[in-house]
Structures are given as C-alpha cells and as structure tokens.
Amino acid sequence: MEVQKGKQHTTAKRMQEFAGVFFSRKLVIFGFIIIVAMILLALLVPVLSPYDPNLSSLKEVLRHPDISHWLGTDDLGRDVLTRILYGTRVSLLVGLASTLVAGVLGMALGLIAGYMEGIVDSVIMRIMDAMLAVPIVILALFLGSALGKGLGNIIFCIGISMIPRYARVTRGSVLSVKKLDYITAGRIYGASRFQIAVKHILKNCLSSNLVMMTMNLGDAILTEASLSYLAMGINPPTASWGGMVSNGYEWLSMNPCVAIAPGIFIVLTVWAFNVCGDALRDVLDPKLKGTL
Template identity: 60%
Template sequence: MNRKSTLSKIKDSRVVRVIFARKSVVFCLCVLAVLILASIAAPLVAPYDPYKQDLKGMLQGMSTQHIFGTDAMGRDVLSRIIYGGRVSFTVGLVSVLIAGTAGMILGLIAGMAGGLVDAVIMRVMDAMMSVPMIIMALFLGSIFGKGLGNICLAIGISMIPSYARVTRGQVLTVREMDYVTAGTLCGASKMKNAVSHIFPNCVSSNIVLMTMNLGSAILNEAALSFLGMGINPPTASWGGMVNDSYKYMGTNAVIAIAPGLFIMIVVLCFNMVGDALRDAMDPKLRGTLGKKVKRSKGKKG
C-alpha cells in the first residue's frame, strides 16, 4: 500500500503533470537521456578509438564508415563527440553543484545575518555579476590553469552570484512567514529556523536555476576550450573539436559543424526542461497551468 501510494503521489505530482503535458519537453528529456547514456557507455557505443590517429585517412568526408568524417589527425569525429559528451556533462554537473552549494550557503548567511554581513556578501556578488560570466570564467581559468577540475571550479565560481541573490531573496521573504515566527516563539534558534524551515523553501527555485545553468556551463566549457583555455588535448571535448576543425570549414565543414550542433542541442534541451520546471514550481503560474493541463486532458478524452 505504501509503495502504491508513493507511486501515485509521484504520478499525480504537479511537476510531473506539467512536464509530461508538453511533448517538446518530453522529447528534450529523451534526447538528454540518450546522450547521457551514450556518454557513460562511450567505450561500448563509440565505433572507433577516439584517440587513435590515422594520418592516411585524415579529413575524410561523411561515409558509412565515418558518419561525421575524420579530423586532421584521422580520428573518427563521431567517436570523439561521444567521448566529448563525458567532459561536457561532467563540467555541467560539477560546476553547477559547486555554484549552487556555495551560492545557497552565501545567500542564506546574507539573508539571515543582515546588516554588515549581508552588505559585504551582496556587494561582492554584485561586483562579480558586473563581469560577464564567460569573462569571469576565462579570468579564473587563466589563474587555475587547464584541466577538467580547474575548468569546473572556474565555471562554478563564475555562476555563484545568481544562486546567492536568488537564495537571499527567498530567505528575506520566508523568514517573515508566520510559521517561522511561531518557531522562534517556541524557542527555536535562528540556526534551527534557517536549516529546518527557511532553507527548504529556497531549494525549488534553485533547482530550476541549476537546470537552466547546466546548459550555460556546457556552453562556457565549449567556449573556453574553443579559446584554448579548456580541457588539455588530446582529451575529446566539443569546444576543443570546434577549435581544431573550424579552419577546415571551406573543405570539410561537417567536422566543425557536428560538435557545434551537439552543443546547441544539449543547451536547448536543458533550457526547455528548466523552463518547464520553472512553470511547474512557480506559485504564480499554478492556476493558469492547471487549466492548460486540464484542457489538454479534456481534448485527448
């Protein structure tokens, strides 16, 4: 009984209803699932070794043997795209976790402490936000150096201000709620109120922001790799592949277009899913979205 009730709650939850009411979002989720699974199982899925060079077969066009051709080193482009997905998804996930964790902690401290602490934290965040994210990531990347871990750290730090500001705004609203005041009157400390009552109400908006920033992080990693500040070669990354192949656009454009197309697809899919999550979790949109979902179900019936 407990299992059935839990499954029914998940099935009837608002987030699931809103997401599955949009065919475009379901399609994006399927695309992301296929790409992520292919990246995880890259040794089994990739038709060739992505690092094996064949100078006799370099810069080949599209064929049945090499679907996206070969690069200037004779390496199979499709295999390198599949392996490059590992780098892109890892950078996206790790950098967003770094930014979300640090940003929510700073926002919670700023909102709860107030006064000088709040002013100092938020002025630092404002100063960071005044610099474009890619410029900040480029600056931090030049300090930390190349490599997967350093790139994740650079992109993660550059995205912290957005989480801090969102969390602080939520904290300032939630801490004035009646149940928080009741907890204080019952003897709950400020720390207990922050952890038990205020912070959980700040998570949903940050989850939406994380979903959208996954695409931004992948795009920033591709930009850094394209500028030569990203992943160390010969490790396959989509931005690095574009950087290596754009000079052959006149003779063999597909080897540069293919990784760029995958970047565009992944970023678009994450943005679509994040937009659907925002609509599902935003209380202001609940009435209108509920009517749309019921209308769609009525038309099907």
C-alpha cells in the first residue's frame, strides 16, 4: 500500500514536471492550443456549421467572405470554412496514421538492423537507401497510381515512403546506445536479447523518433496536400486541404480565399506540430526534467 502510494505520488509529480518543461516556451502554448482547437473543430463541425460540405449551390458560386459565409464559397457554391473544417478530419487522420505506420515500421526495421548488424543490417539499410533516393512525393505518386486513390491507400503510400527516415535514425541511435555499459550490464544480469532490445535500447531511441514523428506529421499533411493537388489523393467531393488549394488555384483571381484559406490552415497546423515536436524533445530528455 505504502509503495503504491509512493508510485502514484511520483507519477503525479512527473506529470507536473512534464507540463512544466513542455510549456516552458511561450510559443508552445499557441501551438498546443491550435492543435487542440483543430481537433475539437473537426469533431464538432457538423454541429457548428449550417452547411453541407459537399452540397453544391449554383446560386452562391464564388462569393466573397461575408456574414453568412465567413470565408466565402468555392466554384460550386460550397462554404469554404465548412469544407476546411471537414478537411481537417482527413488531413489529421492522414497525418497521424501515416506517421504512425512509418514510425512503427521504421523503428522496427532500424532496431533489427542496428541490433543484428552484419548481413541483416546491410540488406535492410540498402533497401532503405534505395527508397530514400526517390523523392517522397514521387514515391507516393508511384504507389498511389499502383494502388488507386482513397484514404486508406493514401495513408499507406505516405507511410511507406517515410519509413527510411525512421529506420536510419533508429539504427544510428541503436548503434551508439548498444555500446554503453548499461547494455552490457543487462546482459550480465540475465536479460534476454529481446528484453535488452526493447527495454533498454528501444526505450532510449524512442525520444528522437517521437520528436521526428511530430515533425513529420506536418510533412505528411503537406504530402497529402501535394498528392491531392496533383489529383492523386482523396476522391472528390470529399474535402481535403490539398485538394481545396488545388481547386481554388483556378479561381484565384475571382475569390483568392478559396485557395489561400486552406493554405493558411496547412501552414498553421504544420507549424503547430513542429513547435510541439521541439517541446516534446525537451520533455523526453531525462536530464532536462525539472531543470528548465
């Protein structure tokens, strides 16, 4: 009972420290608010907005921003703000899911490569190098055209194309962590290879990967936007930020809001994730806890 209490106490204290370090920079607060707001709005948009995102209304084509349409309407008379908020769902989903796919697979491959070394390492890393040689958008385009459009495929494409980054970063840190005394100590004190790999090595490589994931989240959203812009992404009429920029681009001279507003959302989201990624790195460094 005593022990349990002590544990809880420290967990609470740790959470407090965590928050303290995370928000030690003012910008992070803004970034964090933006992310939370985005998620809330994406969830609540059916309640908040009186418009259907996909229903066209030819009477209201390309209207400039006013009281009823805060960001105007597009070429089919759909409310831009409503579509942006529905697009948030797609963008965040694609961003989160594809980085998760890339992170998990990449870390697993990197861990195996770094831990086993030798021929396994060579094979895995050469494949990764080959993948890195192809630009992400091109790779995703290629995968997309092979697999077809659709949300699931987009996630898969972007996820696969980002694997090499994680594999490389993980392998690098595995190689350096592996040489430390506490790994040797683990071996001496009877830990199995699997235990060492997961408990000691992976845990210590996790922070750099987590930070990269938050930063890549922005990248993934951008890639999705590019793919949608290139008409290889989400099927219309489903709203996605990239698709909206691509579509609004044609009407830039008549109603710039149609292209610029989703663009601003992309920029804000990517920035917010990057800022939070930096803060996360500070938090995950055990030495910085409480000192900042």
